[in-house]
Amino acid sequence: MEQLLFLVIFYLLPTLISSIHNSTTGGCAIIRPPRDGGIRYRGLTQEQIRSVQILPVDYEIEYICRGSRIIVGPKVRKCLHNGTWTDMNQISRCLLVCPRSWMSLENGRVALLPPGQPVEGTVLHYNCHAGFLLEGFNISHCTKLGKWDSPKPFCFYDSNYTGKxxxxxxxxxxxxxxxxxxxxxxxxxxxxxxxxxxxxxxxxxxxxxxxxxxxxxxxxxxxxxxxxxxxxxxxxxxxxxxxxxxxxxxxxxxxxxxxxxxxxxxxxxxxxxxxxxxxxxxxxPSATLHNPTRVRLFQKWGWTKIATIQQTTEVFTSTLDDLEERVKEAGIEISVRQSFLTDPAVAVKNLKRQDARIIVGLFYETEARKVFCEVFKEKLYGKKYVWFLIGWYADNWFKIKDPAINCTVENMTEAVEGHVTTEIVMLNPxxxxxxxxxxxxxxxxxxxxxxxxxxxxxxxxxQxxxxxxxxxxxxxxxxxxxxxxxxxxxxxxxxxxxxxxxxxxxxxxxxxxxxxxxxxxxxxxxxxxxxMAWTLIEQLQGGSYKKIGYYDSTKGNLSWYGNDKWIGLGPPADQTKVIEEFRYLSQKLFVSVSVFAGLGILLGIVCLSFNIYNSSVRYIQNSQPYLNNMTAVGCVLALAAVFPLGIDGLHIQRSQFPVVCQFRLWLLGLGFSLAYGSMFTKIWWVHTVFTKKDEKKEKRKHLEPWKLYATVAVLLAIDVLSLLIWQIMDPLHITVEKFTKEAPKEDLDVLIQPLLEHCSSEKMNTWLGVVYGYKGLLLLLGIFLAYETKSISTEKINDHRAVGMAIYNVAVLCMITAPVTMILSSQQDASFAFASLAIIFSVYITLVVLFVPKIRRLITRGEWQSEQQDTLKTGSSTNNNDEEKSRQLERENRELQKIIQEKEERVTELRNQLAQRQALRSRRRPSVPNQNQNHSVPSSHAEPPSYSPATDKQSLPPSFSNSSDLYQGEGKLSRNNCHNSRLPLLYK
Known part of the structure; x- marks a missing residue:
């Protein structure tokens, strides 16, 4: 019975414990024992300990150690309701105890840290009484082996003890x-x-x-x-x-x-x-005590821009951080900040490259020699430069031979001449x-x-x-x-x-x-x-340091001796003086181009006046004079834009420049829309009318001028609307482009900063992309239309071929000029010359091609000759007789097509008759076996009965007689055998 009860408990105990853990009361997981120790589980056998994973709440475990080790930390832990053991933040360890005899010292004192048992980690501090000296180490540590790491010291009597x-x-x-x-x-x-x-x-x-x-x-x-x-x-x-x-x-x-x-x-x-x-x-004193003195000297000599170079150690980094805060408060800028670890060569080169003039150096004495050896090599000394160094170097620090540098004493003496040091007053004056x-x-x-x-x-x-x-x-x-x-x-x-x-x-x-x-x-x-102390200011003059002043940072009092010396005429500038110089357009170029533009405007006015005066002449009327008037006005506006293109800061004040920018934009935009838009409208109408089918073409040959004017108005409205949106949302304003500084020919400590004024806006590239894209499409479409209509003649617009020629020139010049001027925008002369000459050439070519032939025609032939003709060929255009002949040929072509169609129908009918006759012959001779099998099909040239070639020939027009054979191959009628003078297909 007892054995049965034991087995039940043995097998059910883990299940019970697990259920307890999963219940609301909870439990604690078994934890590991400390090293060199174990855990005593109260009330559990060894077999139960091996199988149990969770112990119930309030269960207690006890740590035990092996051998002579003792527990350090909590010895007993109890399971809490939250599933943890008590004092888990304290480690329990089994440690060996070091001998306690080390804890006492004759004629001395021993301090035990931490108090308690002398176990691993315990430290003993030994100290002898007055008159005694300690022999041995004053500190001993207890190791994990239970031994002290040093022999026990002892105190012996000091024979030289005087009582103190x-x-x-x-x-x-x-x-x-x-x-x-x-x-x-x-x-x-x-x-x-x-x-x-x-x-x-x-x-x-x-x-x-x-x-x-x-x-x-x-x-x-x-x-x-x-x-x-x-x-x-x-x-x-x-x-x-x-x-x-x-x-x-x-x-x-x-x-x-x-x-x-x-x-x-x-x-x-x-x-x-x-x-x-x-x-x-x-x-x-702290190195930051130098900084108020340095800032005061910067202000005294009028410097607002300095540079620094430091050795990368904490002392110099902290000093420089403090200096940066102080100069910022004083309105002084640290333009260059360089640092180095052991080799200052790169840092010094960067100072030279970035035009550092007033340089604060923070480094130890040995590094100072390296720095100034590089300074000598880079020529970063002389009348243009001032170095501020730490004043606690030896007075001859730059004369000491140093194997780490390859500069002579003379080189170093030359490089350090004139530098200023700030040094804490270390000797009471x-x-x-x-x-x-x-x-x-x-x-x-x-x-x-x-x-x-x-x-x-x-x-x-x-010091x-x-x-x-x-x-x-x-x-x-x-x-x-x-x-x-x-x-x-x-x-x-x-x-x-x-x-x-x-x-x-x-x-x-x-x-x-x-x-x-x-x-x-x-x-x-x-x-x-x-x-807290004063600061001494010294300067190296002639190879030795001279006192030039004191500064009391607590009171802000500067005591100045006035004996500072400079290599130049005085303290150098803190930076190369930069003189801003605007680049202006060459006046010779501007005047020359303006003269041509003015002459072009006069030519445009003459052409406009001529066109208006002769608007009642039939020849002028057939060229759509109102559109030509728009072209002339547009050319005048485009030429007028040349003048604001050449106006810059040399002629007007800066505040007036935005107005000039707007004039440039509007004159060019409206001029292009009127001049090119009117020509584009003409060529568009010609292409629309003469490339349609015949039935639609006849309907549209009647020209309605208001549609042409409406087309120009639409193009003009698009430009006006886009320019208004541009001007309202992102108006043009003046921007200044800076170029690389230039050194004058004279040996002056100045640089020339070239500047160039531009008309620009915040999203200039976007607006230009939209405008250039729209105008570019119009130009490409104009080229296409001009090419498509180059051989068309019409009496409604008798100068459309001249318009096409003008469109070619305008399109080519515009598509070349637009990208080139953007590339050359930084070269004011080249950009202006390219843009203005492109405008002038385009206008001159347009006016000459459109108006000069008309003027010449009226002068040489007279107005009455224009009334006797329907159209007048301009440039390479044909006359009215050619157009009448073309219409006659079209009518004859249609008649010939009808005759050909009738003959083709007759040929089809004869073929059918021939096929029927051949079928009848085949039925009449069935008794002849295999005879003429290869010739059963009659020749295709066999003539059907009652067929007379002469009859057909008589019915044809005279041009089809003689050699015009209507049968080829299988008897098909060939159109190509018709006489060329009578049967060309006059399609366009």
Whole structure:
């Protein structure tokens, strides 16, 4: 019975659990145990554990570890109603415990992080009491193997202990690299430490000691050195990095160890960020302090356009971003912005190509030599250029031999001459004694003594040495002010460790309120921890730097000495002066073309007057004089458009130019519609009448003039409507086209900017496409109609062939001129000449072809001769006799067609009779077998009975007698054998 019950439970339990999970109460999925551990399931056997997937709500599991490992994190988890286990945001791990003997230190202190069991990830910080020195590593880590990663250190007695407690400053001095500022800054800092330690009124119970390394101004090297400073004894209370790239790395990491970072040589604006660098201070002002001075100088010399070139590091990028904001506020434009990583050749070439004149350079000293070697090669120096550089380079930086460049010292000296530097005032110009009881000149004398007589120009960081000196004094004074507040709280400076935020906060407050006189001037920090100072302005004159002024950015006060020198007559222009010069039409060309246009207008008026005066003459009437009048008027309007085509800014004011543009458009449009439209109407009517069938042709030969005038009116209305829509929706206005700048022949710092005025609109190409498309179709259709009607003669319009010739000329000239003028639009003389001459030639040809023959006819033959004739051939046209002969031939042709049809019917009838007769013969001779089988069909030339050829011949017209044989082949009548003079088919 018990076994049966067990089997039932064993097989039904998974189903029950699954149903529980699917019910409204829910359940939790089994989770994995931690590594090197397991899970104790309460109330379940091993077999049940293997088969169960879901555990019910409120079920508890317990983690267990193997061997000597212990649980770190939640040990028991409970299934919740939402299907999850408790504390799932906390990881449970089975870890080995490191020996606890490392957690105590004789004559010293041990800090455990995080508090709790010494398991994997635990860190121990060791610190010896005063008078004892630590032997070994000051930090030890517990590994996953349950062992510490370093031997246990110990504290031994310091035989040199004087009773003063030591405070250690970890410093990174760049002795080499992009800025070898440690060469002078390290001796200056050591000099300050000696003076501080000898003072009885400053930190009397403490002694400051400097632990320093060479960072080479390299963030990668600085990372390794920072690790050594943090993880080797003794504990450092403050860190002192040098260049900006290293300070960025150190200051961002230092807050994790609650360390104050105090820099003496960092100028990066990015370091002025309290969220990113909460414990950072510096005696070197931010590089952005140069920017107000630069902007003030730009304004002083009247420059509104500058260029920049920078090395791609954070310090220079941040400085340039700040400069861009400041110059924008001042109304100054950065026209060119170039950057480089290691090789500035391409960037310098781009500056030259884009005509940069006033150039701000932001880069380290070694890169500065590379830049100016390229500047010499590109000739980007001299009287046209001004370079603004950083002022903290060594004074002879351009004379130092550098294997990375291939320029001589003479080349470099020539290239850098005249450049301007802005530099933070790093040495107090006044003779005052500050906190160190030294004047600035006394400080320089002692520093020179420590340098052993080295040339200051060849010593890196000599200019920044006062900042390093004052940085040590600022730290000492701040630490001295923290002694009393810390003592009141039961703390001391020697109690500092990397976990003590209280001591760090006191040091921060003391530094933030610092204010004293140093050898570099008054030392005070802003809210971002940056030094506030004046800016020194210098210029390289004759190979050496000369002071030309000071600028106080806090008050906006510029102190100017007035000793600045320039290679030219004065400060150069910020850009090549561009003189705008309009291109105008050649006046000789305009006058010449205008004369021809004027003569053409006179010719048009003469032709119009002649046509009106002789409108009653029959010959003139048959040429549709009203249409010819329209042609003459259109020609006059087209010629009148030549004058506004040649008018430009030389003749009228700019405000009047849109009116001229409209005159051009309307005169050309209306002139074309009247002149070409009237000719097109004539040729259209001729083609319509004489290409129809005979019965329709006869009906339409009666000419109704009003239809011709209506056609011209429609064409004119289309043009007027389209021009009105164009003028209302997108009116023409003046636009100015700019061409490539040209250099004058004289050696002047100017360029000529050629300009050309155009008549244009917003959608000019669209409108031109519509107009050209419509006019082009009319021209093509006109050519086609003229070709189709070239051999037609009519008395209603006796000059249609002359019209066709005029249409040919107009169409060809227009279709060539339209695209060519668009291509030549930027060449005012060529464009005007091509367009105006095309108009003149078209008009002259039209007037001469249409009117001159009429004038000549009336003059030579007289008016009465025109009345005796129906039509008069113009050019190559035929006379009235030819037209009458044509009508007679048509009538004769119709008569001959009737005769041919009758003869064809007679031939058909004779064939039928011949076939019947042959059938009768075949029935009469049936008894002759197979005889003449091949000849059973009679010859096709056999004549039927009662047929007489002469009879038919007598019935034919005389032209069909003699040799005109009406039978060919099978006796078909051939039309081609008719005499040519009598039977031509006169169809057209």
């Amino acid at each position: 407690k030591k405070l250690y400053i970890g410093a990174l001095f760049p002795m080499s690299g992009g800025w070898p500022g440690g060469q002078a800054c390290l001796p200056a800092a050591q000099m300050a430490l000696d003076l501080v330690n000898n003072r009885t009124d400053i930190l009397p119970d403490y002694e400051l000691e400097l632990i320093h390394y060479d960072s080479m101004c390299d963030p990668g090297e600085a990372t390794k050195l920072l690790y050594d400073l943090l993880y080797t004894e003794p504990i450092k209370i403050v860190l002192m990095p040098g260049c900006s790239s290293v300070s960025t790395l150190v200051a961002e990491a230092a807050r994790m160890w609650n360390l104050i970072v105090f820099s003496y040589g960092s100028s990066s604006p990015a370091l002025s960020n309290r969220q990113r660098f909460p414990t950072f201070f510096r005696t070197h 006044e003779t005052v004694r500050g906190a160190s009881n030294l004047t600035s000149q006394e400080f320089l004398a002692q520093l020179m003594s420590r340098l052993g007589g080295k040339n200051p120009e060849e010593t890196g960081g000599f 920044e040495a006062p900042l390093a000196y004052d940085a040590v004094w600022a730290l000492a004074l701040a630490l001295n002010r923290t002694v009393a507040p810390l003592r009141a709280k039961g703390w001391a400076l020697e109690d500092f460790n990397y976990n003590n935020k209280e001591i760090t906060a006191e040091i921060y407050r003391a530094l933030n309120t610092s204010s004293f006189e140093g050898v570099s001037g008054h030392v005070v920090f802003d809210a971002q921890g940056s030094r």
